[in-house]
Amino acid sequence: MPYDFAEAHHLPNRRLPEQAHADPYDLPRQRRGVTPQMHGRYPDYDVLEQADHWDEVTRRVVLERVGSVPEIRFFAMEEVETLTAFADIVLAQDSEPRIPVLAYVDQKLFNGERDGYRYFDMPDDDETWRRVARGLDEEARRRGHDRFALLPVDRQLEVCHGFATGKLHKGAWDTLNVSRAWSVVMRYLLQSFYSHPWAWNEIGFGGPAYPRGYSRFGSPHLQSAERETWEGKEAFEIDPVEDTQQRGLE
Amino acid sequence: MRLPKSIVKGSVLMPKDNDSPFLLDMHKRGLQNLDRMARYPLSAPVDLVVVGAGAGGVTLAQRLARAGWRVVILEKGPFWDPDRDWVSDEKGAAGIYWTDPRIISGNDPIEMGKNNSGVGVGGSMTHFAGYVPRFHPSDFEVRTRDGVGVDWPISYWDLKDSFERVELELPVAGQDWPWGDPHSYPHGPHPVAGAASVAWQGALGCGIEMRVGPVAITNGVFGRRPHCIYRGFCLQGCKVNAKASPLITHLPDAIEYGVEVRADCMATRVEVDESSGRCTGVTYVDGDNIERFQPADAVAVCGYAIETPRLLLNSQSRRFPHGLANGSDQVGRYVMVQGATQIAARFPYELRMYKAPPPEISSEQFYETDQSRGFARGFSIQTVGPLPIDWAQHVLADGHWGQAMREYMRDYNHWTLLGLLCEFLPLPENRVTLASETDRYGMPVANFSYSLCENDRRNVEYGTNVIEEIWESAGAQDTLKIDRYAHLVGGCRMGFTPEDSVVDSSHRAWECPNLFVCDGSVFPTEGAANPALVIMALADRLAGLLKTKRVSAPPAARKKEPASLRR
Incomplete structure (x- = not known):
């Protein structure tokens, strides 16, 4: 199907409710770079x-x-596994080549770089990241799997949807303001992805x-x-x- | 023969008492006269210590140095060399924002950092977008006119000359300005890029007038500052020296007249003499982490709306147990941000909003109170042009992630944005206090609490609808909205009495006769205009009031020839 980007119906807000996401693999393959x-x-x-x-x-x-x-110096191996799977879902990186976003997040946290503010009801950003990793694995266990990375993609999407809409509870999530935690981790991930x-x-x-x-x-x-x-x-x-x-x- | 101002535009018109544009180098961006910078000993008092090398502090120092004052500026951040320290990259610019810990609270916590806080010589203006509108005459009397907020103890007419002087020094480029007190600008308007021209058409279609500018970006060569190259990285620090910041507009001249800037020096306390109640100087931690004390006959705190109150609150003594100049519990109160909701619009053709300065065209048609809208005061409408990371935050704010996020991001080049600048009202509980946790200097970090009031919310809601109408009239195919806030003013406001303010109309603390506050924190109300020009104009006015009133005897006259003749 030819592309017509002059029209806007490929955009999520413009799609009909029953319409699925446009498949990005229908887009042109990159020929340079x-x-x-x-x-x-x-x-x-x-x-x-x-x-x-x-x-x-x-x-x-x-x-x-x-x-x-950058090599991983801040996160533990298990956290890397969980958070990489999470980052792949929320940035829709479902095949290679992937931008190694978590490595940049890790670098920023390891270097103690922050963005200049912390919500009064939130821990420091590094602790937020660790609790999010814990919370994602807890969600996986509630769904019968040991780790978030082992969940089927549709269940991962479901967990992320709950996270994005602030609807995760119990365990690690009760120690966080879930909506703000979402904004913290997404801020780091989007900065890493779109600076590449x-x-x-x-x-x-x-x-x-x-x-x-x-x-x-x-x-x-x-x-x-x-x-x-x-x-x-x-x-x-x-x-x-x-x-x-x-x-x-x- | 005197030529009418409107035809004497561009480099013909140069400021009289500021040689900064001639002290720079056409091909190097860093300051060229640092080897001539004065060094004052810690053993003897200087005439004035300024805390903070931003819009207020540097402008004040430059003026007073020309009047013979010996001035030391303490700046927490680095002494920038744009060639060496700044990058043409969104993420790489993180170093120019104030990222030390701060706590945000209240019903509507305000995100800090790159959004509104600068660090280093030049202050937040190194990364401000560049808009430099004047306040309207009405801004100084909102209580009298509209029954909200407070009146300023000074009027527009007290600042008019200062506005004109500073506009010439920046210099400001823009069309003749029809709103507020109508005026024109020293540089002509910049060309309007595709992204902004769509907004212009849309606005015209629903009866809203816009104008090009006013931006503090050279449109023509200005001394040794080059023309803007329209690369779009205004918010990441201008590597061209085309966009104004006090680092290049006032500091080169200030250095020629004996101002010393001590970079990487964090002021931690303003010290006072317990018996007289006068301040004696400033304690600071230098770049080697050593605590030092600079004695001075007077102190001007110019650290902006968070750091100025924080420093005063932390300067406790027996005489000032609740913080310096805080006897009436006014320090840190009435901080204001502006409602800066942005709406992005999608068009069939490529617009590439990353090109040209993000500040391009603006409208002040809704600036004044209109009773029929159902709220007091008003708002401005301005173009913005986010780079990819900012654009991603925009998409996220509209609720998209995963494939939807990528889809909107791929569509980047089809989008353009308009933003609001809504005047919020001053509220006593929107304030800076000291938190229990401390930073690396051992100083308590600031807790900044913010909650909107009903008038604020209505203002934003109304403005949002106006922008939606503009985009509809322009034929937008889709829109995305992000609610956000911009700028910080208030916190040490000027007023009529010691009970309801921190400083008087001459910026002098009511409770401490040789302590001055000269930055955005003195604003009693905020208007719907970006604060940079007003802060500089206030500093210009204060210098005019002070320059003959130096506390100590003048030093042996130093011969200074105009620097522009020296080369």
Whole structure:
């Protein structure tokens, strides 16, 4: 089926209630660079190809993020297993390549970096993470499995839905404000995921733009004028099957 | 011949008593005159110790240094060199926000950190979006006009000259401004990017006028500050030196006139003489973790709405058992944030909102009270342009995660945002107190409690509907909403009597004659405008009141030639 991103009916708020999520594997396969799970809307765009245009300080920070995944120093092995499974569900990373988000979360917690506030009814962020890991495993046991990571995906989704809507109780959850715990862990995960250049490829973000800046941010009515020559083109109306055949790729 | 101001735009118009734009380097962003910075000994009092190198502190120091005062600024954070320390990356910018522990409480706890708190030389303005609207004349008399909040002990007209002076120094770019006291700006308006032009069309369609600006971003070369390059990372610190912060707009000049900035120095107490009740200087912990004391004839606390009350509350003595200048239990009270709900809208074509400065166009059409709306005071509407991490928080706030989150994120380039800035009312229980836990300096951390009142909620609700209408008229295909808050003011408000305020109309503490507070914490009410310009204007006015009133005898005259001639 060809894509038409001019229309909005692929968006969750616009879908009919009975309609299932659009399958992201129907999206174009990434042809340049990497995206998480290799699908995205800008198949020929790799932001890392622009690294030569970034200032050196920024380049070092961003390339290190991609090139050297920090080793786990804060979480225990069991917590890593549980929280990795949780992160895969809430970020929909269901196949390789995955952005190793938990490694960045671990690094931040290990270094004692915080975001500058703590709710009066919450423990410190590091303790919140540990209790969430405990709570997720308790939910798994209530469903007849030892660990969250061993639950079937639909049960994992069900637990995450309860977490997102603040509806988990007993055990570790009673020691937390569940809605706030959700916002804490999601803040860490989203920061780790969307600071990664693979995610920028998926969404067509221009990435660091210093010292080059932008010169084309003009009117939406001049379609070709709004994009820099190096920015990715959105895959409008390309059928992936026809496309790969035409290009003789398969 | 005097040319009309409207045609003398851009670099022709330069500030008279501030050489900062000429003291920078076109190709390096850090300050170039640090080797000439004064060093004052700890053994003798200086004329003034300023706590906090932000909008209030640096502006005040620069003015007073020009009047011959010997000034030391204590700054908790680093002395930034944008080339070396700042990155063009959302996550990598974490270091420029105040991330030391703070507790948030109340019915509507306010998230801190990158949202509203800066650290390091330049203060929060290093990462503010760049909007610098003036307050309206009505903002200074809301009690008289609307029967809510309190009146300021000064009027708009006391600040008008200061607004004009500071606007020239930043410099401010924008269209002629029709709201409040109509005025024009030294730099012309920036071009409007695609994302903002959609909002403009939508607003016009439902009878709402918007204007380009006002932003403290160069639109043209300004001394040795380059033109904006529209890279969209205003909130991560401007690596171009195009967006104003006191680090580049006032500090270079201040250093030429003998201001010393001690970075990495956390003020922990303002000390007082128990018999006279005057303050004697400031105790601080330096970068080597050694406690020091800088004696001074006067102290100006400029640490913003959380840290200023925290420092005063922590400065307890026999004479001031509840904290310095807190005899009437006013320190830390009446802190205000602004309702900053944002609504994102989806369009069929790519808009790429990460380009161009996030602050682009704004409207103050709903700024003043309109009885028919059912609440007092009003709000502004402004564009914002979140980068991916912020955008993800937006999607999360609308209740999406997993595949739905990824779907909205992939749609990033089709979206644009409008945000509200709703004036909230000052309430005594919205306050900063000291918590029982301490930070790495051994100082009790701040507990900041916030709860909205009915008027606040109605304001946000009404404003949200207005933005929804704008997007509907623009033809948006989908919208996402995030309820959030921005800015921090109040906490040490200025007023008419010692019973209902901390400082008088000249920023002087009622209970301590040589203690001044000069930052956003003195605001009695907050308007529906971003606070940066007002804070700088207040500092400019205070310097005008103080400059001939130095406590000690002037030092031997130091010959200073204008720095711009020296090179």
